[in-house]
Amino acid sequence: MLIPAIWMASLVYASELTLLSIGFTLTYLTAKIPNFAHGTYAGIGIYVSYTFSKIWGLSPYLGFPIAFILGGIISVIIYVLVIGVLQRLGGGAIVLTISTLAIQIFLTAGIQIYAFWLRAKFGTYALLFLLKDFDFRIAGFPGIFVVSMILTVVCVVILHYMLTRTKIGIAMRSTAEDPELASVLGININSIQLFSWFLTGGMACLAGAMIPLWFMSTPTTGAMIITSIMAGSLLGGFENVYGAVIGGIVVGISEIMLTTWGQALLGAWVGEYRPLIPMFFLVAVLLIEPRGLQGAWERMVASDTGQSILKSIGLLKEEPVT
Amino acid sequence: MIQEIALGLLTSGVAVGGASRLIVDIAMYFGLFVIVAMALNFQYGNAGIPNMGCAVQVIIGGFTVSAITTRLILTLVGNAGVELLPWTSDYDWVYNNPSNVAIVNTWLSGEPLFGISMLLFTLAVSLVLGAIIGWIIALPAIRLRATYLMIVLITMADASQIFGRNIVWISGGTLGLFIPDIFKWYPGDRTIVMAIITLLIGLISFFIFRTMLNSPYGRLMRAIRENEVTVGSVGKNVVGIRRNILMFASGITAISGSLLAFYFSYVVEANYQRALWTYWPWLMLILGGPGNNAGTFLGCALVIAVRRVIIVEKWFLQEVFFFPVAYFEQILLGVLLIAVIMFRPNGLIPEKLLYIPGVNYRKLVDEEAIVDWRGAPKARGVSSGISGIFRTLGGKKEEAGD
Numbered sequence: 166m167l168i169p170a171i172w173m174a175s176l177v178y179a180s181e182l183t184l185l186s187i188g189f190t191l192t193y194l195t196a197k198i199p200n201f202a203h204g205t206y207a208g209i210g211i212y213v214s215y216t217f218s219k220i221w222g223l224s225p226y227l228g229f230p231i232a233f234i235l236g237g238i239i240s241v242i243i244y245v246l247v248i249g250v251l252q253r254l255g256g257g258a259i260v261l262t263i264s265t266l267a268i269q270i271f272l273t274a275g276i277q278i279y280a281f282w283l284r285a286k287f288g289t290y291a292l293l294f295l296l297k298d299f300d301f302r303i304a305g306f307p308g309i310f311v312v313s314m315i316l317t318v319v320c321v322v323i324l325h326y327m328l329t330r331t332k333i334g335i336a337m338r339s340t341a342e343d344p345e346l347a348s349v350l351g352i353n354i355n356s357i358q359l360f361s362w363f364l365t366g367g368m369a370c371l372a373g374a375m376i377p378l379w380f381m382s383t384p385t386t387g388a389m390i391i392t393s394i395m396a397g398s399l400l401g402g403f404e405n406v407y408g409a410v411i412g413g414i415v416v417g418i419s420e421i422m423l424t425t426w427g428q429a430l431l432g433a434w435v436g437e438y439r440p441l442i443p444m445f446f447l448v449a450v451l452l453i454e455p456r457g458l459q460g461a462w463e464r465m466v467a468s469d470t471g472q473s474i475l476k477s478i479g480l481l482k483e484e485p486v487t
Numbered sequence: 488m489i490q491e492i493a494l495g496l497l498t499s500g501v502a503v504g505g506a507s508r509l510i511v512d513i514a515m516y517f518g519l520f521v522i523v524a525m526a527l528n529f530q531y532g533n534a535g536i537p538n539m540g541c542a543v544q545v546i547i548g549g550f551t552v553s554a555i556t557t558r559l560i561l562t563l564v565g566n567a568g569v570e571l572l573p574w575t576s577d578y579d580w581v582y583n584n585p586s587n588v589a590i591v592n593t594w595l596s597g598e599p600l601f602g603i604s605m606l607l608f609t610l611a612v613s614l615v616l617g618a619i620i621g622w623i624i625a626l627p628a629i630r631l632r633a634t635y636l637m638i639v640l641i642t643m644a645d646a647s648q649i650f651g652r653n654i655v656w657i658s659g660g661t662l663g664l665f666i667p668d669i670f671k672w673y674p675g676d677r678t679i680v681m682a683i684i685t686l687l688i689g690l691i692s693f694f695i696f697r698t699m700l701n702s703p704y705g706r707l708m709r710a711i712r713e714n715e716v717t718v719g720s721v722g723k724n725v726v727g728i729r730r731n732i733l734m735f736a737s738g739i740t741a742i743s744g745s746l747l748a749f750y751f752s753y754v755v756e757a758n759y760q761r762a763l764w765t766y767w768p769w770l771m772l773i774l775g776g777p778g779n780n781a782g783t784f785l786g787c788a789l790v791i792a793v794r795r796v797i798i799v800e801k802w803f804l805q806e807v808f809f810f811p812v813a814y815f816e817q818i819l820l821g822v823l824l825i826a827v828i829m830f831r832p833n834g835l836i837p838e839k840l841l842y843i844p845g846v847n848y849r850k851l852v853d854e855e856a857i858v859d860w861r862g863a864p865k866a867r868g869v870s871s872g873i874s875g876i877f878r879t880l881g882g883k884k885e886e887a888g889d
Binding site for chain 1: 531535537539626627628631632633634635637638639641642643645646649652653762766769773809810811814815817818820821822824825828829832
């Protein structure tokens with residue numbers, strides 16, 4: 166079976182973006198703020214992979230669990246030191262969002278400094294790199310193509326199982342729904358928050374650790390990818406984890422495929438405008454349906470024609486209770 | 488030092504250097520950033536619009552100078568009979584730009600009126616274009632939650648830089664574009680003139696903003712910041728007012744971009760980075776205290792002084808660090824922003840009570856509100872409710888007073 170390299174690239178990118186979008190949405194659900202530092206966690210993951218492969222000479226895949234734990238710890242530290250404190254002091258959504266921007270600036274500068282430290286200590290060029298050489302091949306495919314898709318599917322399935330079947334997942338959902346009511350029912354909101362921040366940071370860092378195995382990476386890759394993450398999350402409705410899965414896949418695939426097709430049709434200059442594609446998604450979603458796919462779904466279920474369309478596709482089985 | 492600056496201002500062919508140069512530089516940047524930060528204070532501090540897209544508005548000012556004013560000057564100078572190299576195609580526009588600007592500069596040295604009229608023209612055009620871009624960037628998300636607006640505006644800043652980098656006729660792409668020196672006729676140091684003009688424009692915009700904030704419109708803005716539902720319920724068009732505020736502030740912000748272009752005599756998109764023109768003004772605003780122009784001035788002065796000193800003295804600092812000093816600056820920005828938000832959420836100078844001409848507002852707030860309800864028309868079931876509310880309000884005030 167032969168898959169064009171461009172499709173492989175877009176699938177790898179889409180699976181990474183899906184992981185990141187899910188995390189972004191989970192943060193938005195639990196903390197009610199868009200976390201601009203979310204992309205920078207991926208930047209940390211990128212340098213975990215770099216350290217494992219170029220500095221220690223190991224396989225970058227060994228760094229994945231480390232990246233997950235490191236990202237989770239950094240995320241928890243951020244929550245404990247900044248976000249949680251500000252929430253307790255009564256900062257509004259705007260103040261909290263500005264603080265995440267400040268964290269993003271801080272973390273990006275930290276990654277840059279780490280890259281320069283690597284250059285000073287080990288004499289490697291850590292400012293622009295690609296780790297494709299450290300990849301292995303599975304049945305003729307590049308390892309990362311298989312691994313990234315499997316990891317994303319596994320993460321989504323585990324998350325779905327956790328959110329619907331386990332006690333901690335249900336506690337997370339109730340905390341997102343109404344924190345005060347959840348605390349009345351005996352749920353420890355603080356530990357739930359800590360757990361969800363650990364989870365989102367870990368998943369973002371894991372996704373970031375996969376990026377340099379296929380894509381060119383720089384210290385600012387993590388800061389740049391945040392637009393795509395927000396586009397994917399917004400397309401899914403910002404408050405729906407399953408929507409974020411669809412949004413991440415759609416934005417990830419279209420970002421690479423549209424750029425490639427545009428370059429084939431119109432010329433090489435289209436490549437420069439790649440960051441405009443997630444921006445286009447953002448603006449289009451906000452103009453057409455600010456609540457994204459979730460809002461579109463609810464609107465369709467609410468109307469008769471929408472219900473008949475959904476039934477003819479087979480997405481809607483029973484009569485919804487109105 | 489002051490004599491030196493004055494000497495540079497007046498005498499011909501002398502460019503100030505050393506510490507005087509640093510002071511002129513700080514004054515120029517203070518003027519530029521105070522305009523941006525005051526406009527931001529107008530939007531966020533008083534109307535509650537979190538404008539994270541200041542960089543878009545500033546870059547529009549720069550593009551106005553490079554794409555419109557430079558073209559106009561070249562056309563007018565060509566019509567005046569001066570031989571210019573071809574500049575109409577994209578390639579010639581960038582390649583012949585330095586020679587053309589040199590030719591135009593020699594012609595401009597005898598035309599003070601032309602230079603000043605070009606400056607005024609640029610300011611007017613950038614004001615209008617800034618307002619238009621404010622309308623455009625407000626379009627997707629001004630009706631929605633504030634966080635959506637922040638997301639859209641932040642991404643817009645990147646988009647504007649991408650356009651500037653790739654569309655050559657705007658600002659020469661990555662190479663940048665030289666700008667004709669409209670103060671060529673002036674014998675002294677041009678940068679000092681630019682700094683003085685910038686400070687003057689900052690002062691004028693301060694008075695404009697102050698007047699607007701103390702007018703009924705300013706009170707309306709603060710009411711929207713406090714509770715937009717209430718303002719909407721008394722029949723005010725909240726979305727329209729927000730859009731007007733954003734457009735007005737965008738126009739003012741764009742002026743600072745034009746002034747920066749004239750100061751450098753050069754426009755390149757890399758001068759208008761998101762971090763520089765959005766995050767630093769936000770730090771100034773939050774450090775000084777949102778909703779308060781005096782605080783904005785203080786925050787701006789502090790931040791600009793520290794930043795310019797770091798940049799100018801970076802060769803001495805560089806010996807201490809193994810990484811470029813720019814990243815130290817970013818860490819400083821991040822840490823300061825978080826520290827100010829945490830420890831001084833109201834800034835160095837907290838917001839003062841409103842000033843309303845003819846009304847002693849403080850007395851109104853401090854006094855117990857005594858309302859005589861006996862004369863009021865009776866409505867069944869409602870009057871007791873209202874008086875009940877007033878009783879609870881009074882009770883709360885007493886608690887707060889104690």
